[in-house]
Amino acid sequence: MIDSAVFHTQFPNPDFMEWNFLTFEAKVSGMFDSICKPTISLKKRWPSYSSNVLALEGEYVDGGSLSDTVWTRVVIPIASLSTAEWPNVNGVKDIYFRNCGTAYSVNPHYQIRGLLLTDDPPTISAGEVTTEPTPQPTGHPTTANPTKSPSSPPTVSPTEPYWPIWNEAGDSNTLEDPSYTCFEQKERLGITVEDNVFQDYFTIRPDPWVSGGIKFGCQRKDANWVCDRSCFPFDGSTPDWSEKLYLTFLAKVEGASPGCTPSMTVTGGGWPRLSSNKIFLEDSYVDAGSLVSSEFRRVAIPLDDMRTNEWNLNNLYALYFHTCGFNEEGSAYPLLTYHVSDLAVTNNAIDVISMPPTTSPTPYVTDDTLLATHRFIHTNWYPIFAPNREPAENSWLVAENDAWPIVDSSAPSHSVTVFIPFDENVIFSAAADSTIYDKIIVEGSLTIRPVDANVRIAAGTIIVEKGGTLNILTEENSEHTVTVEINGALDDQADPEEMMVGILALEGSLTISGNEVHTKMAPLSQTATAGSNVLVINEAAEFAVGGELTLPDTQEGLNVGHWNFPACCSYTDQTETCTIAAIDGNQITCEQTLMYDHAISSNAAYISRSVVIRTSEASTDRGHILHTGAGKFEVRNARVEHLGRTSTDLIDSTVMAPDGDLNFPPGQAKMIVSHQGSNQIARYAVHAHHSLVEAYFSGNAVLPVGRDGMVAHNSRVHILDNIVVGANGTGIFLEDGTETGPVLNNYIIGRGGGSRGGDDGRFSSQSGTDMAHGGFGIWCRGKLALVQGNHAEGHFGVSPFAFFVHPNFISDKVVPDVQGTPAQLAGKKLKDIEPTHTNGLQLQSYGGFVNNSAVATFQVGIDLSYFSVSADDEVGSIIQDAFIKNLALNGRGISTTHSSLFTLNDVTIQGTVAENTITGIWCNNCNGCTLQTPNTTLVFENVASNRGGNC
Numbered sequence: 001m002i003d004s005a006v007f008h009t010q011f012p013n014p015d016f017m018e019w020n021f022l023t024f025e026a027k028v029s030g031m032f033d034s035i036c037k038p039t040i041s042l043k044k045r046w047p048s049y050s051s052n053v054l055a056l057e058g059e060y061v062d063g064g065s066l067s068d069t070v071w072t073r074v075v076i077p078i079a080s081l082s083t084a085e086w087p088n089v090n091g092v093k094d095i096y097f098r099n100c101g102t103a104y105s106v107n108p109h110y111q112i113r114g115l116l117l118t119d120d121p122p123t124i125s126a127g128e129v130t131t132e133p134t135p136q137p138t139g140h141p142t143t144a145n146p147t148k149s150p151s152s153p154p155t156v157s158p159t160e161p162y163w164p165i166w167n168e169a170g171d172s173n174t175l176e177d178p179s180y181t182c183f184e185q186k187e188r189l190g191i192t193v194e195d196n197v198f199q200d201y202f203t204i205r206p207d208p209w210v211s212g213g214i215k216f217g218c219q220r221k222d223a224n225w226v227c228d229r230s231c232f233p234f235d236g237s238t239p240d241w242s243e244k245l246y247l248t249f250l251a252k253v254e255g256a257s258p259g260c261t262p263s264m265t266v267t268g269g270g271w272p273r274l275s276s277n278k279i280f281l282e283d284s285y286v287d288a289g290s291l292v293s294s295e296f297r298r299v300a301i302p303l304d305d306m307r308t309n310e311w312n313l314n315n316l317y318a319l320y321f322h323t324c325g326f327n328e329e330g331s332a333y334p335l336l337t338y339h340v341s342d343l344a345v346t347n348n349a350i351d352v353i354s355m356p357p358t359t360s361p362t363p364y365v366t367d368d369t370l371l372a373t374h375r376f377i378h379t380n381w382y383p384i385f386a387p388n389r390e391p392a393e394n395s396w397l398v399a400e401n402d403a404w405p406i407v408d409s410s411a412p413s414h415s416v417t418v419f420i421p422f423d424e425n426v427i428f429s430a431a432a433d434s435t436i437y438d439k440i441i442v443e444g445s446l447t448i449r450p451v452d453a454n455v456r457i458a459a460g461t462i463i464v465e466k467g468g469t470l471n472i473l474t475e476e477n478s479e480h481t482v483t484v485e486i487n488g489a490l491d492d493q494a495d496p497e498e499m500m501v502g503i504l505a506l507e508g509s510l511t512i513s514g515n516e517v518h519t520k521m522a523p524l525s526q527t528a529t530a531g532s533n534v535l536v537i538n539e540a541a542e543f544a545v546g547g548e549l550t551l552p553d554t555q556e557g558l559n560v561g562h563w564n565f566p567a568c569c570s571y572t573d574q575t576e577t578c579t580i581a582a583i584d585g586n587q588i589t590c591e592q593t594l595m596y597d598h599a600i601s602s603n604a605a606y607i608s609r610s611v612v613i614r615t616s617e618a619s620t621d622r623g624h625i626l627h628t629g630a631g632k633f634e635v636r637n638a639r640v641e642h643l644g645r646t647s648t649d650l651i652d653s654t655v656m657a658p659d660g661d662l663n664f665p666p667g668q669a670k671m672i673v674s675h676q677g678s679n680q681i682a683r684y685a686v687h688a689h690h691s692l693v694e695a696y697f698s699g700n701a702v703l704p705v706g707r708d709g710m711v712a713h714n715s716r717v718h719i720l721d722n723i724v725v726g727a728n729g730t731g732i733f734l735e736d737g738t739e740t741g742p743v744l745n746n747y748i749i750g751r752g753g754g755s756r757g758g759d760d761g762r763f764s765s766q767s768g769t770d771m772a773h774g775g776f777g778i779w780c781r782g783k784l785a786l787v788q789g790n791h792a793e794g795h796f797g798v799s800p801f802a803f804f805v806h807p808n809f810i811s812d813k814v815v816p817d818v819q820g821t822p823a824q825l826a827g828k829k830l831k832d833i834e835p836t837h838t839n840g841l842q843l844q845s846y847g848g849f850v851n852n853s854a855v856a857t858f859q860v861g862i863d864l865s866y867f868s869v870s871a872d873d874e875v876g877s878i879i880q881d882a883f884i885k886n887l888a889l890n891g892r893g894i895s896t897t898h899s900s901l902f903t904l905n906d907v908t909i910q911g912t913v914a915e916n917t918i919t920g921i922w923c924n925n926c927n928g929c930t931l932q933t934p935n936t937t938l939v940f941e942n943v944a945s946n947r948g949g950n951c
Helices: none
Strands: 006-008 021-029 039-044 072-077 092-097 109-118 162-166 192-194 201-204 212-215 218-221 227-230 246-254 263-268 297-302 316-322 337-346 374-377 380-383 395-398 416-420 425-428 436-442 445-448 455-464 469-473 482-486 502-506 509-513 521-523 534-536 548-551 576-584 587-590 603-606 611-615 625-629 632-636 638-641 655-658 671-675 686-691 694-698 701-703 708-713 716-720 723-725 730-734 747-751 776-780 786-788 791-795 799-804 848-850 853-857 860-865 877-886 892-897 902-911 919-923 938-941 945-949
Touching (some): 092 109, 455 469, 469 611, 482 502, 509 611, 603 723, 632 638, 632 686, 708 716, 730 747, 747 776, 799 853, 860 877, 877 892, 892 902
Parallel strands (some): 425 445, 445 469, 455 482, 469 509, 482 611, 611 638, 632 694, 638 701, 701 723, 723 747, 730 776, 747 791, 786 848, 853 877, 877 902, 892 919, 919 945
Antiparallel strands (some): 006 092, 021 072, 021 109, 201 337, 212 316, 218 227, 521 603, 534 587, 548 576
């Protein structure tokens, strides 16, 4: 039995006009109508001609029609197959028994026997002709009849096989281990499989940044370098399509719209990886010329159309389905959803039908745009704003003539939205604006800066749209300040993902820049004692009267190793603030009397800045600062206070999706919420969220915050000379492992917050999204950034420094290709990054951990997890010039998990209290190995034991 198959003739290709008839016996099953019928046609090798397509019924078939139970004789005059461009039917390459292609459930299934050419056909009793051939030939050609018949029927059979890639649910995983997927980007794109009684299929919804599909070949090798996890062709080999002819599958697609056509590619060719031509799934590649959402249609692609001058489709890596990205105006198209089945490569050509489908595609009609609730920007959906969407009692004021609009001073709080149009350049410098704006929306340019007085402005949300510019700044040497207060309340109906309340640059340019602070921290030259209001620092510093200093908690002997700490132990955070009343050389007088002692050599952090961004005490919800996509993002010398909503509780984000029954302009949708979250991910104090620019966080003071202070998420951010105080999760968070910007010379003060738990506890269950919640100073998911010259004091729930580099959930993430990114990394998936030496990718390959120090209370000084090395590596990752001093009763200087080798150069691990139980280096499970630590200088001072665990 064959489905829409082709018989190849043998070389030399025959001239069918040497005979008068083609005959065979057939059975056929299927569901037929006036369009879908059993049909036959021929194809010429060169030039590529096709014959008439004949329906196998009427005068060609004994009794007028084929049966699915009885062999029925078919006799076709060769002349009926001829066309005006191919009258002599010579050089026949293929005989096609054709597929209708309208759905897998209606395609003919053919059984054929006794296929031959003859001048003496069997007699049949023809039935009534119901459909003429297309077109019906006008008469027999004048070519003379052949002088003889062939001595025996020709042998005609397929000369090449058919290679199914994905035909059923079982093809979704490796042959050896069903838990190991063969889908590319399965987790990110949520690829699912429908195990259907009629036909299995998989569903994929690519996003504008990541495509996905099917992976090929070996996925993993064992210790002997033998493949033990294999996808198609499921034998450990890598497929080679250099001599294959066609790629075919069944598909239907949701979300297609004008300007947005489904498309696909394949990649491979070794390294560097090559890509095929992109094939748009329309016209001659698809039944009826297009894919629709209502039915499966056949796709047939000649592989010659995918080959490029650089690549002949050998050594294949993966097949990808794509979405459309963005239109010319920069708005995102709706995401495409593909349903795919019967994916195969074949040398048997499969024609697609050019006749209209039985059901015409639904025309693209735009619904009432007021029904749309969200627009898609870069990686996320955000609420839509417009005058006609405002509550009836609210005002929408538009800036004109480069001036801030006149606002009624009696307007209720959160009742006014100010809109800065594209061509407006507005400076806001009001000293006394009592209005609490609902929103400020910037498509043009807005600069908030003082002229001759301090400036204050309050709003629920400030949005910088694509192409817009927001500058918040003060003039160097000016005494005047700017304060931006976030004062708003979340609205889960209009904004289910709780994006609003804060400052959001949605592919816009955001610059926050205060006056440079020359002295950011100063060590105490003597202990500051409780009951005193005097601090003595090592030398005179450029602090200002009225400025503020944060003094870290320096208490000693806390029992942080107790299972119930801090509830067990009457713990009180002893971090406190000194407001400077007077400065006399290196002596500082505080307005307040100190409540606690602060040890000699601890550092006072100067946290005053000329620009302040803070959540108002009157605000219902905390704000956050976020930049995404293109534009600009720089935050320099600002004080960011009481921002960040995400807590260290389990992440619980809203789940929503576009309403597929409505059509809107590209990039808009009505979102349907299936789960309202209570702890949204990614609402951090200062956050570069998939930024496509080289960003800078420099010289800032970020204090008390929610979960995380400064976050680089799949972005290149220079994080330099900042002070971060009291982040409950982590002070500086490099979230995805793709971050390459340096983290230099920052001072992080812990205040004992966080879950106090390690990352393994939530790693698998939350698919790697709920990390760094325990209480950290600097936390890194990868090895690509330089972490150097940073210092930590105070109290950290887990650790001042941590690296968790497990490859799960991030190996397919791509390093942003932005200015400043090393060329060896830009645009590469993490799993494809080449090490700089033969021993694998280590901390020092592209970044490093150099000259960092901590004098603090913690469970672990440096927490190192899942650092893999090759068998012949004698170095591992290098920890260079680290000073780790623990003020607690117990804990560990360095702790390693599932790691077997580090080089520790000039590392000192020190305890403080007498009779402590601190372990210098503790080694957790490394799969039966013993941690190796070759070193030049490794010093242990006042710790109970140098090594523990598997060390």
